[in-house]
Amino acid sequence: MKCSYCKEPLVRTLSLAEILGLVSIPLFELCSHCTQLFHQIDPTTACPGCGRDTSMKEEPGLCADCLYWQKRYPTYSFKNRALFRYDYSFKEWISSYKFSGDYQLRGTFSERLKRTLSQRTYKNTLICPLPLSIERQKQRGFNQVEGVLLAASIPFVPLLKRLELAPQSGKTRQERLLMPQPYVLAVEKAQIKHQSILLIDDVYTTGRTLFHAAECLRLANPAKVESLTFAR
Numbered sequence: 333m334k335c336s337y338c339k340e341p342l343v344r345t346l347s348l349a350e351i352l353g354l355v356s357i358p359l360f361e362l363c364s365h366c367t368q369l370f371h372q373i374d375p376t377t378a379c380p381g382c383g384r385d386t387s388m389k390e391e392p393g394l395c396a397d398c399l400y401w402q403k404r405y406p407t408y409s410f411k412n413r414a415l416f417r418y419d420y421s422f423k424e425w426i427s428s429y430k431f432s433g434d435y436q437l438r439g440t441f442s443e444r445l446k447r448t449l450s451q452r453t454y455k456n457t458l459i460c461p462l463p464l465s466i467e468r469q470k471q472r473g474f475n476q477v478e479g480v481l482l483a484a485s486i487p488f489v490p491l492l493k494r495l496e497l498a499p500q501s502g503k504t505r506q507e508r509l510l511m512p513q514p515y516v517l518a519v520e521k522a523q524i525k526h527q528s529i530l531l532i533d534d535v536y537t538t539g540r541t542l543f544h545a546a547e548c549l550r551l552a553n554p555a556k557v558e559s560l561t562f563a564r
């Protein structure tokens with residue numbers, strides 16, 4: 333067994349349940365060194381709107397970015413949960429996985445994601461990764477969010493399609509915020525009506541794409557739309 337990030341051999345004691353075959357041994361695991369590279373965000377102290385790590389500052393309540401969105405979408409009760417801080421280590425990982433295309437790295441956060449999504453609050457929830465445009469998916473060869481979900485054996489439903497627009501990376505914050513709606517529904521409205529939906533994206537940057545996706549889904553009257561990102 334190898335660490336799913338640094339690929340060094342992984343040595344650990346199996347749990348009794350694993351030895352007895354009551355639970356399967358995970359396909360992807362992180363060594364203790366790599367586990368410590370990533371800074372996990374504590375959801376109890378994070379910004380309740382976007383999941384930003386607030387352990388560094390005192391003020392409770394929504395952060396400045398969330399107050400901006402609240403003004404734009406006053407009827408939304410949008411909530412994002414982020415697993416890790418978007419720091420140097422995370423940027424390194426996403427650069428190797430998404431931009432250099434090292435698909436083996438899809439399992440780096442499998443166990444962490446599985447643990448989070450097995451919580452009761454996500455029971456009976458439709459998991460929907462944010463789609464790439466057909467052109468972008470062809471270029472990259474894979475959808476980076478779907479890759480992580482597949483590695484974690486988490487079932488998902490593609491509820492949205494993305495139209496081809498100029499890519500976001502390399503754009504300024506202001507340009508990103510002005511981006512037009514890139515999503516359309518990929519399923520019948522009836523499939524979404526009264527459902528709880530959890531959108532999954534890799535990084536929460538400005539929130540623009542997630543709000544666009546939520547806006548698109550809300551046309552079909554879902555019970556709830558929330559999101560989870562690997563980093564914020």
Ligand SMILES: [Zn+2]
Pocket residue numbers: 335336337338339340362363364365366367
């Ligand atoms: Zn490692």
Ligand SMILES: [Zn+2]
Pocket residue numbers: 379380381382383384394395396397398
């Ligand atoms: Zn916030």
